[in-house]
Amino acid sequence: MASNTKGAILARHRANDDLNTPLLPQVARGDSDLAADGMRGPLDERIIAAASAALENGHTHYVDVPGIGPLRDAIADYLKGAAGGHYRQGNIVITAGLQESRFLSVQMIGEQYDSIAVPAVIHPGLRKALGLRSRNPRTIAVSQAKGYLPSIEAIAQAASDGCRLFYLESPSRLSGAAYAADEVAAINQIIAEKDAAVIWDQGLAPWVEGAYASFAALDSDCARTAAIGEAYSGMGLASWFIAYIAAPEAWVSSMQSQKQIMAICTSTASQYAALEAGQLYNEARGRQLSRLAQLRADLLSAASEAGLSVVGGEAVNVMALKLSEDNMKKISRAGIDFAAGSLFGAPDVIRLNVNHSTAAALRALS
Amino acid sequence: MSKKKKTGTSLLYQLIGEARGYDDVIIMGRGDPDFDTPPHIVAAAKEAMIHHHNDYTPPQGLLPLRQAIAERVKRVNNIDVDPESEVVVTNGGQEALFLMVLAVTYPGDEMIVPEPNYNTYADSLAFAGGVKVEVQTYAETDFRADPQDIRKAITDKTRSLLLVSPNNPAASVIAPNDMREMLDIAVEHDLMILADDIYDLFVYDDFQHVSPASLPGGKERALTLNALSKAYSMTGWRLGWIVGPADLMARVTELKAAVSGGASVISQYAGIAALTGPQDAVEMMAEAYRRRRRMVLDALDEMSMKYGMPQGGQFVFADIGFTGLDSAEVAQRMLTEQHVLAYPGSAFSKDRKDYLRMTFLQPEDQLMEGLERMKVAMDNIMAEKQ
Numbered sequence: 001m002a003s004n005t006k007g008a009i010l011a012r013h014r015a016n017d018d019l020n021t022p023l024l025p026q027v028a029r030g031d032s033d034l035a036a037d038g039m040r041g042p043l044d045e046r047i048i049a050a051a052s053a054a055l056e057n058g059h060t061h062y063v064d065v066p067g068i069g070p071l072r073d074a075i076a077d078y079l080k081g082a083a084g085g086h087y088r089q090g091n092i093v094i095t096a097g098l099q100e101s102r103f104l105s106v107q108m109i110g111e112q113y114d115s116i117a118v119p120a121v122i123h124p125g126l127r128k129a130l131g132l133r134s135r136n137p138r139t140i141a142v143s144q145a146k147g148y149l150p151s152i153e154a155i156a157q158a159a160s161d162g163c164r165l166f167y168l169e170s171p172s173r174l175s176g177a178a179y180a181a182d183e184v185a186a187i188n189q190i191i192a193e194k195d196a197a198v199i200w201d202q203g204l205a206p207w208v209e210g211a212y213a214s215f216a217a218l219d220s221d222c223a224r225t226a227a228i229g230e231a232y233s234g235m236g237l238a239s240w241f242i243a244y245i246a247a248p249e250a251w252v253s254s255m256q257s258q259k260q261i262m263a264i265c266t267s268t269a270s271q272y273a274a275l276e277a278g279q280l281y282n283e284a285r286g287r288q289l290s291r292l293a294q295l296r297a298d299l300l301s302a303a304s305e306a307g308l309s310v311v312g313g314e315a316v317n318v319m320a321l322k323l324s325e326d327n328m329k330k331i332s333r334a335g336i337d338f339a340a341g342s343l344f345g346a347p348d349v350i351r352l353n354v355n356h357s358t359a360a361a362l363r364a365l366s
Numbered sequence: 367m368s369k370k371k372k373t374g375t376s377l378l379y380q381l382i383g384e385a386r387g388y389d390d391v392i393i394m395g396r397g398d399p400d401f402d403t404p405p406h407i408v409a410a411a412k413e414a415m416i417h418h419h420n421d422y423t424p425p426q427g428l429l430p431l432r433q434a435i436a437e438r439v440k441r442v443n444n445i446d447v448d449p450e451s452e453v454v455v456t457n458g459g460q461e462a463l464f465l466m467v468l469a470v471t472y473p474g475d476e477m478i479v480p481e482p483n484y485n486t487y488a489d490s491l492a493f494a495g496g497v498k499v500e501v502q503t504y505a506e507t508d509f510r511a512d513p514q515d516i517r518k519a520i521t522d523k524t525r526s527l528l529l530v531s532p533n534n535p536a537a538s539v540i541a542p543n544d545m546r547e548m549l550d551i552a553v554e555h556d557l558m559i560l561a562d563d564i565y566d567l568f569v570y571d572d573f574q575h576v577s578p579a580s581l582p583g584g585k586e587r588a589l590t591l592n593a594l595s596k597a598y599s600m601t602g603w604r605l606g607w608i609v610g611p612a613d614l615m616a617r618v619t620e621l622k623a624a625v626s627g628g629a630s631v632i633s634q635y636a637g638i639a640a641l642t643g644p645q646d647a648v649e650m651m652a653e654a655y656r657r658r659r660r661m662v663l664d665a666l667d668e669m670s671m672k673y674g675m676p677q678g679g680q681f682v683f684a685d686i687g688f689t690g691l692d693s694a695e696v697a698q699r700m701l702t703e704q705h706v707l708a709y710p711g712s713a714f715s716k717d718r719k720d721y722l723r724m725t726f727l728q729p730e731d732q733l734m735e736g737l738e739r740m741k742v743a744m745d746n747i748m749a750e751k752q
């Protein structure tokens with residue numbers, strides 16, 4: 001006998017486009033997959049040794065909901081060093097990956113606001129996280145010239161319209177474009193004036209060459225910013241699902257309660273691996289950053305020779321192209337997967353990961 | 367002492383915080399087995415770090431793990447599922463629970479919940495905007511949920527029925543006849559069933575656990591969760607699952623992707639090793655819990671405590687009403703005076719102020735010591751009363 005109750009549940013589910021937004025793969029499914037959010041990478045033997053030693057020594061039990069103390073400390077220190085954030089252990093929640101960071105932050109911080117301002121072009125994971133329980137999103141227009149980030153004027157407009165919570169990416173997860181220091185200062189001024197708050201996705205910040213302007217650095221009382229990002233991206237931990245939220249303690253408390261309800265804690269293997277990765281990060285990231293920067297520079301020349309239109313961006317691990325539908329098809333026909341801008345809200349753009357296979361995608365277009 | 371009166375989870379956090387301050391504390395509260403994860407599972411995780419650390423996993427989990435889960439639920443629970451479309455891997459039973467509740471609940475929907483029950487169901491339901499409709503169960507009848515009471519609790523807003531068997535904290539197991547009747551009620555009133563089988567390998571004496579999804583007509587309306595946490599001593603790995611009909615599981619998959627995107631590939635490989643490798647460690651642990659349960663029951667008998675016979679699970683829910691004190695106070699005194707922590711029933715439900723929950727997840731010498739200390743605390747409380 002068919003169930004009407006189930007039928008009704010499924011009908012409402014199917015009508016929820018936000019919840020049904022497809023996600024991008026966490027890591028590449030093969031060499032010709034340039035669509036993934038996270039980076040594949042070699043895993044340092046010391047990370048394997050540290051994570052397996054932790055397990056062998058009995059760290060196989062529940063741990064504290066917001067994460068093991070040493071990792072929370074390490075992330076707080078890392079954020080102080082890398083992005084100038086003003087964090088201590090009590091500000092950090094370790095999460096089971098960036099999507100959990102998104103979900104917890106928009107749902108739990110969002111609960112305290114009437115609405116949340118969301119850029120028209122944003123990672124699809126955000127729409128998905130909001131689809132589960134809408135926090136009344138309001139769209140902020142983005143500027144193509146700014147690599148699909150909202151302009152300062154658009155943010156000011158949203159604030160004047162009454163929005164008090166903003167979700168911003170810098171760098172953009174589509175184009176890699178990041179706000180410059182003066183822009184971040186201008187955003188901060190708007191936010192401070194309106195006593196508003198920001199969820200700031202800075203997951204791609206490690207891949208910005210040169211100075212990165214973090215919003216969290218300006219929030220010296222740690223009062224209005226939740227910064228989210230992957231824990232040590234590029235260290236071979238993308239499939240281990242480990243990320244962070246750094247936020248005012250009052251927000252940590254509600255996110256921690258919700259994390260208890262939906263996960264209890266984060267996998268110990270992932271946490272001990274991240275702890276070791278943190279030790280190695282400065283050196284390893286530096287090497288990878290210069291390698292990626294070189295690769296991307298070569299790709300930019302190739303793109304320019306082929307007459308392709310590259311969307312400007314500062315993060316060197318991604319490259320976004322404006323393409324016709326025909327050209328998108330050409331890349332697909334060459335067996336290469338890319339992240340479709342349509343998932344982000346920019347249908348005429350694609351995002352390619354920068355690695356040794358990216359040149360093949362460009363060749364398919366020439 | 368002017369301690370602010372706390373309830374529910376915050377009361378628990380307060381007690382746990384205090385317990386941490388005592389070097390010699392014996393914790394008979396948390397549902398975390400004392401055994402470490404068996405070594406062959408840890409070894410498989412290490413192998414995965416070397417060979418599979420970059421593997422892609424879809425939100426619903428690695429196919430070989432889903433296949434191992436499908437075989438497990440067939441073997442243990444007699445539920446037939448297609449690993450391709452009817453299994454979703456989760457970050458522990460906790461995420462499975464959260465997703466199951468969200469999968470069937472829209473704001474205003476009612477879920478029938480036999481009480482006492484695992485708190486997180488109420489929290490998840492609150493997140494979803496659903497309404498908990500309680501059906502009470504009692505120690506005198508070994509916390510049996512009476513199908514007739516469930517029937518009476520149904521309204522035109524009821525959408526689902528929660529069946530946690532063996533139960534936490536009550537340790538009751540829904541008898542096969544009752545389970546059939548509950549399924550009949552669910553079919554008659556067109557309710558979804560949420561089944562939590564996380565303690566299904568811990569069933570004592572002659573009691574028998576039946577998964578509702580294994581009964582005719584059950585699978586299409588039931589979501590069933592389980593996890594490796596309790597049976598394999600893998601609480602820190604965060605690995606669980608939901609099985610159910612493909613149409614609902616498609617929704618569960620989207621919810622899983624929205625909440626956390628996927629599960630750690632290392633934990634997933636460890637999970638494959640756990641489910642497909644040697645099972646002697648699981649049997650050894652289950653045997654230890656059987657022995658310890660007996661120890662606890664003997665000690666409670668000596669203390670003249672009443673309890674619902676724990677038919678399954680890893681808990682005893684004991685009635686301390688005869689002390690005339692609130693269980694929060696009894697737990698507090700046991701902790702402060704004797705450094706032994708049992709969870710007060712009021713942490714589970716406001717109606718359970720007369721109960722204490724004890725686990726038997728400690729090494730036997732510690733458990734013995736904990737029970738001795740409990741006896742001292744109870745003697746003191748009773749002496750004061752006279």
Ligand SMILES: Cc1ncc(COP(=O)(O)O)c(C=O)c1O
Nearest residue numbers: 397458459460484534564593595
């Ligand atoms: C009834 C029940 N369901 C689910 C869980 C969640 O367990 P875990 O997330 O550790 O697998 C627990 C944990 O205590 C439980 O008692």
